[in-house]
Amino acid sequence: MFKKKSTRMALAAAATGAALLLSACSGGAGNDAGATAADGEMTDVTLMLNWYPYGEHAAFYYGVDQGIFEEHGINLTIEAGQGSTKTTQAAGQGQVDFGWADTPAVLSNIDKGVKVHSVGVFLQTTPSAVQIFTDSGITKPEDLKGTTIAVSAGDAPTTTFPMYLEAAGLQESDVTQQNLDAAGKMAAMINGQVDGLIGFAHDQGPTIAAESGKDVTYLRYSDVGLNFYSNGLIASDSMISDNPELVSAMVAATSESFQAAIDDPEGAVAAMDGKDPQMPDADVLAEQWAGTIELLQSPTDGEVTPGVNSTTDWENTISVLAEAGLIDEAKPVDTYFNADFQPGGAE
Structure with missing residues (x-):
């Protein structure tokens, strides 16, 4: 369970984006994707963000800094994004291993034929x-x-x-x-x-x-009273079917990294220092991360393990987005979300 922290909320910078290497080796999509920490091997993994790095992304940098991804056999490379639609399409086309994207954009692209699924939404209260x-x-x-x-x-x-x-x-x-x-x-x-x-x-x-x-x-x-899911982790359908162990490891490492960053917000923000020239100042990053923490709880279940999703919240999100016209109609939850990888084996 995570502890709520108070705050105001925050920004994303804009500019030109190149990959941010947080490890010695650059990961290619699906590269040696079956390896995990259990067999002592490391897998190079690429993650594309929804935008250029801002405070919401502190957990990923902190997870790398603290060796959490490494403990799960993941050698993580973080890439800047240019919008959730582009990130979703890049993941679907196998250009990156995983994406971090806004749920409305993910669902809309799935309806248009992009072969991805959410494997866990983390921002469960809309910002x-x-x-x-x-x-x-x-x-x-x-x-x-x-x-x-x-x-x-x-x-x-x-x-x-x-x-x-x-x-x-x-x-x-x-x-x-x-x-x-x-x-x-x-x-x-x-x-x-x-x-x-x-x-x-x-x-x-x-x-x-x-x-x-x-x-x-x-x-x-x-x-x-208007709520719908926001940013979370996505993977291509082929990644899910071909490399379920890697997907499970990535979801678990991301969840643990979020919890660790919640417990040490100052350390999480410090882990972002110098990682990208477009990054906001540290005080802005701190407000952005503090604001992110407030969005991680479930509207129906309250405080949850980061990345654990309920069917009720998914159904509500799908209903709202269908009513708004962002998707054509309300489809079953498993059209968009694969629940097999929930942290801690949660429902």
């Missing part, structure tokens, strides 16, 4: 939120009437925004939406061109606060 400066005087959803909010067409927070407004007792027409890309949203908010933005509360917020010198308030989707 989706309307983010506004605290000095704006906006403290509750009703205060959004008449505001202009920056959005990014097609992403999960934007697509589900009408559902948030409805749950909060508002009409979609109560808010003007301005479509911008991720960097444009942040700049527009900082420069006062919009009243706020929609995004991941543990992602942009701490960076906006650091750059502006102003506090940020979050109106979270989950606060009005």
